[in-house]
Amino acid sequence: MSNSILESDAAASTGAGTPAATTVMSMQQALNRALDEVLAEHPKTLIFGEDCGRLGGVFRITDGLQAKHGAQRVFDTPLAESGILGMSVGLAMAGFHPIPEVQFDGFAYPAINQIVCQIARMNYRSRGTVPMPITLRVPSFGGIRAPEHHGESLEALFAHVPGLKVVSPSNPHEAYHLLKYAATRPDPVIFMEPKSRYWQKGEVDLARGDAAGGSPEGAKVMREGRHLTLVAWGAMVSRCLQVAELAAEDGIEIEVLDLRWLKPIDAGALAASVRKTRRAVVVHEAPLTSGLGAEVAQLITQSCFDILRAPVERVTGFDVPYPSGDLEDEYIPNIDRILFGIQRVLEYKRG
Amino acid sequence: MDTLLPAASGGAAGPLTADELRELYSLMVAVRHLDTSAIAWQRQGIIPGYAPEFGQEAAQVGSGYAVDTTRDFVFPTYREMGVARTMGVDMVAYMSTHKATWHGGLYNPLESRLAPIQAVVAGSVLHAVGWAHGQTLDKKDGVALTYFGDGASSQGDVHEAMNFAAVMKAPVVFFVQNNGWAISVPTERQVAGGSVAARAAGYGMPALQIDGDDVVAVVEATRRAFAHARTGNGPVLIEAMTYRRGPHSTSDDPGRYRSLDEERDGAGIDPLERFRQRLLAEGIADESFFAGALAAAKAEEEQIRTGIQALGPRPGTEMFDLVFQETTPALQSQAANWREESEHV
Numbered sequence: 001m002s003n004s005i006l007e008s009d010a011a012a013s014t015g016a017g018t019p020a021a022t023t024v025m026s027m028q029q030a031l032n033r034a035l036d037e038v039l040a041e042h043p044k045t046l047i048f049g050e051d052c053g054r055l056g057g058v059f060r061i062t063d064g065l066q067a068k069h070g071a072q073r074v075f076d077t078p079l080a081e082s083g084i085l086g087m088s089v090g091l092a093m094a095g096f097h098p099i100p101e102v103q104f105d106g107f108a109y110p111a112i113n114q115i116v117c118q119i120a121r122m123n124y125r126s127r128g129t130v131p132m133p134i135t136l137r138v139p140s141f142g143g144i145r146a147p148e149h150h151g152e153s154l155e156a157l158f159a160h161v162p163g164l165k166v167v168s169p170s171n172p173h174e175a176y177h178l179l180k181y182a183a184t185r186p187d188p189v190i191f192m193e194p195k196s197r198y199w200q201k202g203e204v205d206l207a208r209g210d211a212a213g214g215s216p217e218g219a220k221v222m223r224e225g226r227h228l229t230l231v232a233w234g235a236m237v238s239r240c241l242q243v244a245e246l247a248a249e250d251g252i253e254i255e256v257l258d259l260r261w262l263k264p265i266d267a268g269a270l271a272a273s274v275r276k277t278r279r280a281v282v283v284h285e286a287p288l289t290s291g292l293g294a295e296v297a298q299l300i301t302q303s304c305f306d307i308l309r310a311p312v313e314r315v316t317g318f319d320v321p322y323p324s325g326d327l328e329d330e331y332i333p334n335i336d337r338i339l340f341g342i343q344r345v346l347e348y349k350r351g
Numbered sequence: 352m353d354t355l356l357p358a359a360s361g362g363a364a365g366p367l368t369a370d371e372l373r374e375l376y377s378l379m380v381a382v383r384h385l386d387t388s389a390i391a392w393q394r395q396g397i398i399p400g401y402a403p404e405f406g407q408e409a410a411q412v413g414s415g416y417a418v419d420t421t422r423d424f425v426f427p428t429y430r431e432m433g434v435a436r437t438m439g440v441d442m443v444a445y446m447s448t449h450k451a452t453w454h455g456g457l458y459n460p461l462e463s464r465l466a467p468i469q470a471v472v473a474g475s476v477l478h479a480v481g482w483a484h485g486q487t488l489d490k491k492d493g494v495a496l497t498y499f500g501d502g503a504s505s506q507g508d509v510h511e512a513m514n515f516a517a518v519m520k521a522p523v524v525f526f527v528q529n530n531g532w533a534i535s536v537p538t539e540r541q542v543a544g545g546s547v548a549a550r551a552a553g554y555g556m557p558a559l560q561i562d563g564d565d566v567v568a569v570v571e572a573t574r575r576a577f578a579h580a581r582t583g584n585g586p587v588l589i590e591a592m593t594y595r596r597g598p599h600s601t602s603d604d605p606g607r608y609r610s611l612d613e614e615r616d617g618a619g620i621d622p623l624e625r626f627r628q629r630l631l632a633e634g635i636a637d638e639s640f641f642a643g644a645l646a647a648a649k650a651e652e653e654q655i656r657t658g659i660q661a662l663g664p665r666p667g668t669e670m671f672d673l674v675f676q677e678t679t680p681a682l683q684s685q686a687a688n689w690r691e692e693s694e695h696v
Contacts, residue, residue, distance in 0.1 A: 083511035090481020117471045125455035125467045128673045186676035264679035
């Protein structure tokens with residue numbers, strides 16, 4: 001992460017004789033380390049799913065964890081997503097803190113019944129007496145030229161379900177801290193890992209979850225700007241940072257807001273950013289219609305209507321099934337499409 | 352069908368004592384009376400709906416009787432009132448779900464050892480497997496008892512649960528009440544292969560197909576299954592053959608899919624009357640005992656009815672407060688709007 005605030009915070013938190021907490025690692029390593037630490041710090045935590053034991057997961061996120069923490073705490077299940085999630089409910093009832101994995105986003109569909117009808121409702125159904133401290137890790141979104149059902153963006157679906165919380169990290173630092181935070185919450189969290197970013201390296205300040213000392217459930221300004229706010233999450237954050245870099249060459253100062261939490265959405269941070277820039281574009285990979293961009297746009301409209309210079313724009317995937325690898329560059333918002341979106345907002349004229 | 356090895360029943364208690372038999376009868380009468388009363392309450396407008404279990408008293412009381420509430424846990428559907436009553440769950444709190452006071456009921460599931468009622472059949476069968484696996488991980492000896500019907504046995508979750516439980520040797524007793532009907536669809540149009548019990552073989556799991564209208568047979572089978580699971584041998588499936596007399600729910604009209612003659616033929620002898628005859632024949636109970644049991648059931652029913660009639664609506668704030676352990680700003684804001692607009696606070 002090219003974030004000077006982070007670097008200075010890291011320096012400030014490093015006392016004399018203490019080794020620097022900031023280290024460079026990939027998102028895969030950051031997630032692996034977070035899980036390792038959660039297992040070590042919280043004895044009731046369990047990690048399970050398809051192939052996450054001996055193999056370490058198809059993305060190696062759970063690499064080495066079974067060998068280190070034992071096959072009782074990190075284990076392979078039969079190949080059945082509903083089974084994995086339904087079993088999580090019972091384990092949570094028995095006092096465990098499950099961190100199940102579905103191998104790919106599209107494989108969450110067979111488990112939707114357990115996620116929506118059971119996990120999301122058990123706390124409510126039981127009047128708060130049976131919490132569901134389940135963190136469901138879902139390798140999410142596209143960009144790796146994968147087969148069908150391996151590139152879905154399910155955030156709007158999950159965020160729409162009462163009783164679920166949804167979060168997506170955008171870089172290794174966020175991945176480490178958000179997972180450590182999510183995995184110790186008493187409520188169900190859908191943790192959407194942008195699989196196209198697994199191998200991206202970045203600085204991780206192991207000591208500081210939030211550079212500005214803000215809420216672990218808040219959004220985060222990743223780049224300051226004054227002309228327009230790009231709102232994104234997951235893999236789209238780094239693409240928006242690239243766009244901001246390019247726009248800066250033309251003198252356009254773009255603020256990039258990493259939403260991080262897709263439920264609850266940090267409406268305050270959204271408002272603060274857009275009240276500063278007065279223009280906003282939401283970028284997401286998911287299809288346009290009824291996507292989370294609509295929710296973000298409404299939150300902005302509600303808080304910033306009086307000062308908005310243009311309607312909030314959306315640059316998103318299309319209302320088509322996620323395409324094959326050959327077409328995914330056309331589907332996922334690319335730099336050009338985001339720049340066009342920005343242009344539409346900047347050149348908007350009231351009728 | 353009985354594929355459970357006799358050796359596995361070593362941990363099961365011996366034959367039921369006379370006191371236990373009388374207690375079982377009292378429980379069955381209490382359940383029967385409460386069940387028929389609940390239908391009346393619905394007709395009287397006291398509760399909006401109810402899922403009767405008329406005819407399944409032996410299956411429910413008998414299986415619930417085998418549960419040790421100090422260590423076991425039960426995962427019901429929405430038709431296990433008899434199990435709940437047998438386990439000693441607070442019946443006003445239980446019935447509150449049918450009063451439309453709170454989905455899942457007002458009882459505390461962890462203290463009652465009964466998971467919340469829920470309507471997605473087979474949904475909780477997997478929960479039982481997870482809970483049971485937790486017992487293995489914690490080196491405890493609790494057994495999960497999960498209920499489902501012949502209709503639910505068509506759901507994929509049942510198959511995933513059986514496979515998971517068998518692979519992990521989880522201490523689960525799958526208790527199928529085959530009551531002949533999945534609302535309007537008879538078992539032969541619901542269950543391929545002739546029985547649910549037959550499926551257990553495919554998972555390498557022992558199964559017992561029993562007369563679910565014989566309460567003593569149900570207690571003994573469930574105790575055997577519990578002993579098997581408790582001693583680390585993995586899951587067991589019990590298919591209790593019974594018959595749902597009357598409607599699926601108070602909204603159902605069974606006359607559209609079967610005649611009263613068919614119902615009489617299919618149902619066989621009333622399990623309560625059958626047990627009564629047996630107790631009489633064996634000299635274990637007499638008419639005055641039966642009269643006393645009925646009087647107690649009536650008194651209990653009256654107490655429960657008074658209790659649920661006294662239940663007011665839940666405060667609206669609970670709708671917002673109980674979604675999460677840690678609420679969200681959006682939910683707080685919606686709650687504030689609701690208070691302002693509905694309570695004019």
